[in-house]
Amino acid sequence: MSVSTAVEAYNRLVAEGAITARPGSGFYVAHQTAPMSLSAVGPRLDRAIDPLWVSRQSLEADGYNLKPGCGWLPASWFPEQIIRKALRNVSRSEVDTLSNYGTPLGLGPLRQLISRRLVEREIEAAPDQILLTESGTQAIDMLCRFLLQPGDTVLVDDPCYFNFQALLRAHRVKIASVPYTPAGPDVESFASVLSQENPRLYITNAGIHNPTGATLSSAVAHRVLKLADQHGMIIIEDDIFADFEHTPAPRLAGFDGLDRVIEIGSFSKTLSASARCGYIAARPEWIEELVNLKIATTFGGARLNEALVYTVLSDRGYRKHIDSLRQKLEKARHHVAARLRCLGIEPWLEPRAGMFLWSKLPASLDSADLARSALSKGVVLAPGNAFSVSQTASDCMRFNVSQIDDRMFETLRSLI
Amino acid sequence: MSVSTAVEAYNRLVAEGAITARPGSGFYVAHQTAPMSLSAVGPRLDRAIDPLWVSRQSLEADGYNLKPGCGWLPASWFPEQIIRKALRNVSRSEVDTLSNYGTPLGLGPLRQLISRRLVEREIEAAPDQILLTESGTQAIDMLCRFLLQPGDTVLVDDPCYFNFQALLRAHRVKIASVPYTPAGPDVESFASVLSQENPRLYITNAGIHNPTGATLSSAVAHRVLKLADQHGMIIIEDDIFADFEHTPAPRLAGFDGLDRVIEIGSFSKTLSASARCGYIAARPEWIEELVNLKIATTFGGARLNEALVYTVLSDRGYRKHIDSLRQKLEKARHHVAARLRCLGIEPWLEPRAGMFLWSKLPASLDSADLARSALSKGVVLAPGNAFSVSQTASDCMRFNVSQIDDRMFETLRSLI
16 A cells, blocks of 8 residues: 555545544544434424424435325436536536525526516516525525514415415414415405404415315406405415426416515425525515525525526526426326225326325324324325315325335225 | 427427416417516615614625625535535435425424534433424424414524524514623523513524624523523523634533423534524423424424434535535634724734624724615625614624725725
8 A cells, every 4th residue: 555545535534524644643532522422313293293394204215115195206206407507507607606606586597587487477677576485485484584573364275285384483472373275375264364363464376276276266366366455465486396397377476566476496306305485576676685685694695506597597408308397297187196096096187297196084083193004004194184274174185195105005006 | 400409499389487378379479577676686775773774785795895794604615515415316216305395393303413513512302302394494494483472572692693583573573682791691680670671582693603602601591591490481591603713612502401302403604594494492392382383383293304414514615615614614713803903993802713803993883874875885894783682783794704805905905
């Protein structure tokens, strides 16, 4: 072994912190760190079925778990080669992109591209009305800080994406809910909850609703906006599933012209969930204030992620990837729906797009019980009440058709 | 021109959103977006000298501005080649790293590496006591949410990093301050403000203090912790300048054993400010709760950035880069201090490390006036009162020695 090999080995160990160099004395083994604590080992069978339950179970699951309850595609469904190429591309960027803070609004060309893509969904937003964030969740979080005072009431759909509830709890606000129908929120209930609870804000999905897979009709969109106007309520429309749609459903933000509706989105569902990047499209004067909040709470933007996302979105292969993804999902939805029906599990509707099948279990089954039993067999499910503010969805389960295989069906069959 | 070239051109334009394809009909020019609004063009001479002023001026400055008031190194001082190599390396990662959400705590090997590096500063934190965040600022923000209720009082140094004030305002808390001495907070004032104001939390810097460049003495560390114990006050120690130090100064977190002190850090100052990644080291039971808060407010971690940061930190070239950076900064501090003295500007102390010189202006000058005049000449300065809760630093200015050149000195000379 040559001296240079030994020196290289020592240098690597120093870089790793495993050994330390004492000048004039030699190399010494570094202090050992305490062992990993055992608190996070093993599934948490005793955890209540609360809005954080499914998130933690899914995010903490290792490679051996099945996650039909999670809200994302398997890694192999992402545009792997395009991301690899984009990373190589970014590695050749100018040094500022690699090292420096971004501007407060975020990468200009990406905001221009988002602006053009929003037009496809009939949302007009100039690039300066678009603020980049570190994720879709962080976009909603920042808006909640901007818009809410502790004690305010916020309206969500029932069922709704479970993390809306977790997020709103962190803002110390009251949560009201409105039943969701296959065409959007139930308009009569919506009118009465606005009169009774006077919510400051309504948070909902654009395009494909989570967990139901439903899409808003134009008529419901019109009535929802009319009621919001009457009551001075602001709306956040979460559009993170936009790229799954074949034909865009009506957007509240498009009807409203970004007056009282704020559009948020991200690229976690179809581009990459590890390159965090989201956006807010809103009134210019709100964006101006949100910039201050962004600096105060995160200082710089995720410039490198923005460069990566821009490079992938600009790659002509990305649209092709999305086209094939939509077809793959359509096939999977039909296939999984048929197999679920064989088990007596009935999809609430056949969604036009997306990865979710919101489904009714056979009458004898409780979804929380089923989720707990499945977890002991290494399968993470998404029980209905995790999505339901009113806790009226114990007979429902959300299935992610991209994360389902024979083992999941075997497990389900053994438990039903 | 071949057909395939034209098809390629059309595909790129579709990918960019500049044209849209209508199946069976052809390609059409997409809706044009509204023009960039003019609201953000030109320096904002009329903005008050508040804690956000310097941040916005610095972050929004274009390539033609000088930024001796900013808090970061020029891009050319970062380890450019190591970052490029690391990005190529990350482009070959397993597909999960490229596409999937990370685990809630964040990349295991990076947490182990941080754990070992903390030991060098005599802070013992097992990898499971370390939670990765999207930045140092986001780490403090998350801790404030975890620890504070609106109306609580938080103690900061006077002067302190201006963004602490902006961040605390977003949390609707009262801000108290304690004068900072060359050896840490003034202990007598510290004792009396704890008795009178009963702050829930004290936020300070570890290692090198921002803006003064001072370092905490062991004696002051001991007394601060004793007083914090007596009053049940928690401390956040912001260690983002750690890699600048030749010899680590005492850490409150090390003395205290991460009992009531929480250590946070990031890699923005020496590795990259565009690859956002920070961390929190704290009691295990606090980390457990912070994981829930992280999921609720950001959902996934910045997995790709974590992989990049880990790759750079593990590169044996990184330590060499840091060594040469320290020497470069030392030289720049001496050089800039001498030139400032020629203008009658006197550094408050000679810092042992880092990029800042906190300096007293000649008696006739007000730092806010000087900053406004300099801005009209394209020079962004950091006036003292942006750092001072008590507004008693109008005669001070923070200079970043890495961002100073002849043009800055000429501008200063012309204004003094």
